[in-house]
Amino acid sequence: MISSFYEKIVGSSSQESNIPKILCVGLTCLDIVQTCKRFPKEDSDLSSVEHRWQRGGNASNTCTVLSLLGDSCEFFGWLSSKEHFNFLQNDMQKYKIDFSHCPLTEDYSCPVSTVILSLSSGSRTIIHHNPNLPETALEKFKELNLLEKFKKLNLLDYSWIHFEGRNTTETISMIQYVEAFNHSLIKETPNNSQFKNLPKDVPITISVELEKPKSSLLDLLPYADVAFISKDFAKSRGYNNMSETLKHMSLEAKSGATIICAWGDRGAMARTPHGIMVQSPAYPPLRIVDTLGAGDTFNAAVLHHLNKVKTIFIEREKIIQAIPENSDEILNLNIGSKHEIKYNHNIESLEYCKTKFITQATLQEAITFGCHIAGAKVGIRGYDGLNKVFGNKSEMVIS
Ligand SMILES: Nc1ncnc2c1ncn2[C@@H]1O[C@H](COP(=O)(O)OP(=O)(O)OP(=O)(O)O)[C@@H](O)[C@H]1O
Numbered sequence: 001m002i003s004s005f006y007e008k009i010v011g012s013s014s015q016e017s018n019i020p021k022i023l024c025v026g027l028t029c030l031d032i033v034q035t036c037k038r039f040p041k042e043d044s045d046l047s048s049v050e051h052r053w054q055r056g057g058n059a060s061n062t063c064t065v066l067s068l069l070g071d072s073c074e075f076f077g078w079l080s081s082k083e084h085f086n087f088l089q090n091d092m093q094k095y096k097i098d099f100s101h102c103p104l105t106e107d108y109s110c111p112v113s114t115v116i117l118s119l120s121s122g123s124r125t126i127i128h129h130n131p132n133l134p135e136t137a138l139e140k141f142k143e144l145n146l147l148e149k150f151k152k153l154n155l156l157d158y159s160w161i162h163f164e165g166r167n168t169t170e171t172i173s174m175i176q177y178v179e180a181f182n183h184s185l186i187k188e189t190p191n192n193s194q195f196k197n198l199p200k201d202v203p204i205t206i207s208v209e210l211e212k213p214k215s216s217l218l219d220l221l222p223y224a225d226v227a228f229i230s231k232d233f234a235k236s237r238g239y240n241n242m243s244e245t246l247k248h249m250s251l252e253a254k255s256g257a258t259i260i261c262a263w264g265d266r267g268a269m270a271r272t273p274h275g276i277m278v279q280s281p282a283y284p285p286l287r288i289v290d291t292l293g294a295g296d297t298f299n300a301a302v303l304h305h306l307n308k309v310k311t312i313f314i315e316r317e318k319i320i321q322a323i324p325e326n327s328d329e330i331l332n333l334n335i336g337s338k339h340e341i342k343y344n345h346n347i348e349s350l351e352y353c354k355t356k357f358i359t360q361a362t363l364q365e366a367i368t369f370g371c372h373i374a375g376a377k378v379g380i381r382g383y384d385g386l387n388k389v390f391g392n393k394s395e396m397v398i399s
Pocket residue numbers: 122124230231262263264265266267268281282283284285288291292293294295296297298370371372374375378
């Protein structure tokens with residue numbers, strides 16, 4: 001239903017490429033993955049069943065999956081021309097991930113994760129090393145400041161920015177910059193219904209992933225429209241399940257935030273801006289092959305779905321503005337909830353773009369879709385082939 005409506009308003013087809021870009025801010029690293037029959041004993045000598053190198057890092061993995069789902073997406077994070085980074089950049093190119101605005105420095109060597117996958121338990125054990133940028137390098141050039149580079153982005157290109165919660169101070173300063181951009185949009189919106197620029201000049205939705213069990217990440221919560229809370233983070237706060245996590249986290253989030261929590265084979269749960277809980281079971285594959293990046297896959301699938309819903313929502317608002325009389329056809333469309341349509345819209349507020357597109361129904365669809373795609377992912381090695389899974393699942397979930 002959504003896609004046929006979408007075709008009506010944009011004229012031709014519901015090409016995913018019409019949907020504005022998603023930017024993921026975070027880290028890319030080299031993953032060295034050893035698949036073993038079981039997790040090794042300390043000080044033992046074990047042969048692995050298989051080994052591979054792959055591009056990793058949460059934001060970078062999320063981009064891979066977004067790209068496979070047909071979104072245009074960009075990665076923003078430190079790169080260097082040092083060894084291994086060539087491999088990472090070539091791989092991003094292969095997956096059509098834009099990385100053209102990344103800060104680049106010779107002083108940065110590649111972060112590396114060593115990962116042990118256990119076939120007997122399905123666990124993934126990660127040892128991560130991130131060589132921090134030397135302070136001297138940071139002081140040398142203003143260019144090397146992540147925020148300065150971030151400010152060079154043309155924010156009109158993005159409808160959504162996802163932050164992998166890492167350095168809290170740095171992340172907040174980037175979010176504040178986005179906030180200022182949002183405000184400038186509101187000021188520049190013409191006084192009288194000139195909505196022709198609306199699809200591009202859309203306020204940016206911010207999502208944040210609280211992944212590492214570091215309590216300082218909590219400071220990011222009040223800035224997020226959509227927050228992903230990992231089970232590792234939840235456990236570090238002493239929560240035992242998803243509903244407890246959502247209940248407590250919503251107290252720290254900004255009002256109107258959407259909070260999402262995934263929990264391995266228990267699936268995922270989320271809380272709408274109005275405090276309604278939705279839940280999806282996991283969809284395990286016949287055989288668990290590779291759980292590395294399941295969380296990143298889930299996040300990407302949810303972002304994909306919500307960004308699509310947002311785009312359609314904004315297109316609809318545009319049509320409603322353009323058609324003065326009530327049209328039954330538009331009123332009956334099952335996107336978002338009817339009572340939120342404002343016919344005499346106050347364009348100065350731009351309020352409707354906030355998170356009104358996230359309703360109980362759209363959030364339910366998003367996490368169900370996330371669990372389907374993440375479930376499919378744990379059944380395959382790496383990410384290749386997810387686009388085919390998506391081909392089968394997309395119709396089901398969208399309609
Ligand atoms: N064993 C599993 N069986 C089925 N689905 C799974 C399994 N593990 C993960 N998933 C799916 O992946 C989603 C994300 O899981 P979770 O957040 O536990 O991943 P994660 O351990 O953080 O992954 P990673 O850290 O490697 O990115 C779950 O909501 C679920 O849908």
